[in-house]
Amino acid sequence: MQAFLRVKSPLGEKSVKLTTQPLTIGRHDSNALILDESQASRFHCVIERDGDGYIIRDLQSRNGTGLNGQRVMNARLNSGDVITIGEFALTVIIRLDVSPTGAMAPSASAAPHQPFVPFKRGVPGTPPPPAGAPEPEALDNPEVLDEMEEIDDLEVVDDDQPISLAPGVAPILGDTTTAMKVLRRAADALLDKYFEPDQITLLNARGKPLHESRGTQSGSGEADLLLRLALLICFRSHATDVHLEPRVDDFLLRIRMDGNLLDIVSFNQELGVRLTALVKILCELDTTQRSVVQEGHFAASTPPPPPPPLPPVKKGLAALKLGGAANAPKASAPLLRQRSGPKSAPGVSASMGPKSPDGQRRVDYRVSFVPSLHGQKMVIRVFDTAHGPQLLEDLDLPETVAMEVSEQLSRDAGLILVCGPTGSGKTTTLYSLLRSCGASFRNIITIEDPVEVQIAGTTQLPVDDANGKSFAALLRSVLRQDPDVIMVGEIRDPETARIALQAAMTGHLVFSTIHTRDTAGTIFRLLDLGVEPYMVSQGLHLVLAQRLVRTLCKACKRAVPATDDDRTRMGRAGANVTAIYAPVGCPKCLGTGFYSRRAFFEFMSTNDQLRELIMRKPSVSEIQLVQGEDFARLSDHGYQLVAEGLTSLDEVERAVGR
Numbered sequence: 050m051q052a053f054l055r056v057k058s059p060l061g062e063k064s065v066k067l068t069t070q071p072l073t074i075g076r077h078d079s080n081a082l083i084l085d086e087s088q089a090s091r092f093h094c095v096i097e098r099d100g101d102g103y104i105i106r107d108l109q110s111r112n113g114t115g116l117n118g119q120r121v122m123n124a125r126l127n128s129g130d131v132i133t134i135g136e137f138a139l140t141v142i143i144r145l146d147v148s149p150t151g152a153m154a155p156s157a158s159a160a161p162h163q164p165f166v167p168f169k170r171g172v173p174g175t176p177p178p179p180a181g182a183p184e185p186e187a188l189d190n191p192e193v194l195d196e197m198e199e200i201d202d203l204e205v206v207d208d209d210q211p212i213s214l215a216p217g218v219a220p221i222l223g224d225t226t227t228a229m230k231v232l233r234r235a236a237d238a239l240l241d242k243y244f245e246p247d248q249i250t251l252l253n254a255r256g257k258p259l260h261e262s263r264g265t266q267s268g269s270g271e272a273d274l275l276l277r278l279a280l281l282i283c284f285r286s287h288a289t290d291v292h293l294e295p296r297v298d299d300f301l302l303r304i305r306m307d308g309n310l311l312d313i314v315s316f317n318q319e320l321g322v323r324l325t326a327l328v329k330i331l332c333e334l335d336t337t338q339r340s341v342v343q344e345g346h347f348a349a350s351t352p353p354p355p356p357p358p359l360p361p362v363k364k365g366l367a368a369l370k371l372g373g374a375a376n377a378p379k380a381s382a383p384l385l386r387q388r389s390g391p392k393s394a395p396g397v398s399a400s401m402g403p404k405s406p407d408g409q410r411r412v413d414y415r416v417s418f419v420p421s422l423h424g425q426k427m428v429i430r431v432f433d434t435a436h437g438p439q440l441l442e443d444l445d446l447p448e449t450v451a452m453e454v455s456e457q458l459s460r461d462a463g464l465i466l467v468c469g470p471t472g473s474g475k476t477t478t479l480y481s482l483l484r485s486c487g488a489s490f491r492n493i494i495t496i497e498d499p500v501e502v503q504i505a506g507t508t509q510l511p512v513d514d515a516n517g518k519s520f521a522a523l524l525r526s527v528l529r530q531d532p533d534v535i536m537v538g539e540i541r542d543p544e545t546a547r548i549a550l551q552a553a554m555t556g557h558l559v560f561s562t563i564h565t566r567d568t569a570g571t572i573f574r575l576l577d578l579g580v581e582p583y584m585v586s587q588g589l590h591l592v593l594a595q596r597l598v599r600t601l602c603k604a605c606k607r608a609v610p611a612t613d614d615d616r617t618r619m620g621r622a623g624a625n626v627t628a629i630y631a632p633v634g635c636p637k638c639l640g641t642g643f644y645s646r647r648a649f650f651e652f653m654s655t656n657d658q659l660r661e662l663i664m665r666k667p668s669v670s671e672i673q674l675v676q677g678e679d680f681a682r683l684s685d686h687g688y689q690l691v692a693e694g695l696t697s698l699d700e701v702e703r704a705v706g707r
Contacts (some may be wrong), residue, residue: 088135
């Protein structure tokens, strides 16, 4: 009898011979058959000789082993069976060789299997990268290489169950110990590891420490440790939400990372109920109420991050340039450069958010409980400003756009609008502009529904429609408070739009958001709300349209050849592009291929030609024509990020359409 596995992957086909020795399959290098597949566990399954045939045994893999379309734990293999592991299809081929006497020929050699690596990246037999493709950043950046070495070390010492998380992947169901291990491995696979779960202090709704930072190896309750690990994953992955969903037999824990929900782990109902009760105690809610809607909030404090390294001291001739007139105090810089300290990465602030009086970093959480069919579902919203932009320069706007916005911020009047759909980061952009306005010499007042982030040096008013405090009513009252800068959370009705434009025309700098697709649509939306054209032409000064896009993980992104269709879709940005980058997935990014998000923009400022055009109710093409040939649409900026290797083509088209 001769038996083979025909291994088929997206990159091609190869075959491996079955012998009397067990054939172990998985991602770990010690397997006989190594699959470079994120859906595969480190030790996924094994094929063993059983009498006159072979059986397949699942090794408690995370995503399961498929056989002819069915998930199996133990099964006998027949010729023609197809084993599926992620995108790999392994076809079983068994040939019976009969001798002239009618007896079966001797079985295949009992020699042990040699490691077989089909299509693994970076090994012989892998298709070479496309001609002219730039090297991934991880190959050139020493910091990224260090991060990759940490991940490799984690893979070696970790347990058999790997971290392989992606949207739609069923998580592991196990006891409390297993759940803790899965959460611990997910947290350890991420970066930003400057503190541990035992250093997290949980603060109740009044800001009083309820669970002090302490060792988690002894003396901590299971629910307490589970909550700390979930929050730790949020700290390190920049997650914005935590979902705890009750199901028929268990609870499912999920996080929203970079806008997408990821299944993390499921655990028994007893632990889920205890975790829910703990969060209610932190929020000071009634733990006995399970059939009503409940809302609350709590906070957590952690050690501050280590300070950035000091710049090297200049010596020799370079040091001489620091003396004399070059060392004299400089004139005040534009608002764009009023920031101290090192510039952060695009879309990420060097500031680590608000701090408590003792110097600790503080993060606020809003909690919502709603009754569902199988119990209360809990959602925790994370308000961690450390990972978002803090000032204008953190937005990473194109240089010319940033200078125009900075100039507008120094003016005394005008309406600045940020537009885009829900969840595109409009409010975060407004907060960055407000912090760059100079609160020390200006009276800044905001009207928000609700107040999500507290900004030092500003007066923030929450909207309360039930008590007559609508956007329009508060805006009328604010105008009697001698404001220099006013932020209105959203323009959603004719009265608010009219008052905001009147304030912009009478000597106030006004910020707001509006729900439109692009900058030209903002003008039509204001006119559609019934605002007179002369008010729009005189009061509106600047419009930013924006979207959020996920950025590729630096440690695992790979270059793929750019096709003619890709270059056509990218327009001007794709003229000289030979390769673009695609997501792969690794422990650092929890298998998603992306890590963090950033905004990209479309910019429009009003000029005399546009003001005259607004008075005649123009078309979209006329507005864009007035902006000139250099006018960059939202998609143009997005495709430029693709050309720079920061994100993928599909990700941009998901955000703005093709």
